[in-house]
Amino acid sequence: MESDAFEILMMVALGTLAGTGLGLFFGFVAKKQKNEWSAMTRKEQIISISLIIVFSIICSAALGYYYFMYSGFS
Numbered sequence: 001m002e003s004d005a006f007e008i009l010m011m012v013a014l015g016t017l018a019g020t021g022l023g024l025f026f027g028f029v030a031k032k033q034k035n036e037w038s039a040m041t042r043k044e045q046i047i048s049i050s051l052i053i054v055f056s057i058i059c060s061a062a063l064g065y066y067y068f069m070y071s072g073f074s
Contacts, residue, residue, distance in 0.1 A: 003067075011067055015060025022059065023052035 027033040032047050034040050040048065 007067070011063045012060055015063050016056045018063075019054075019056025019059040020052050023048070023055040026055070027051050 024033065027048050032044055032051075034044070037045070
């Protein structure tokens with residue numbers, strides 16, 4: 001079974017969306033984010049961006065693993 005570009009882009013898009021949501025959620029839970037971007041210090045902004053990027057990579061990798069392992073791709 002082959003993956004076309006649409007399936008790969010869909011995994012990346014869904015991983016990015018889920019990772020953004022998780023990164024923002026955990027940032028608010030950890031009290032590292034404020035309601036407005038301009039109210040945050042530079043360090044808080046960097047932490048926020050880092051959380052979003054890390055969780056996006058994790059979610060994209062998890063979706064890719066799930067797709068390739070359980071879709072009959074071998």
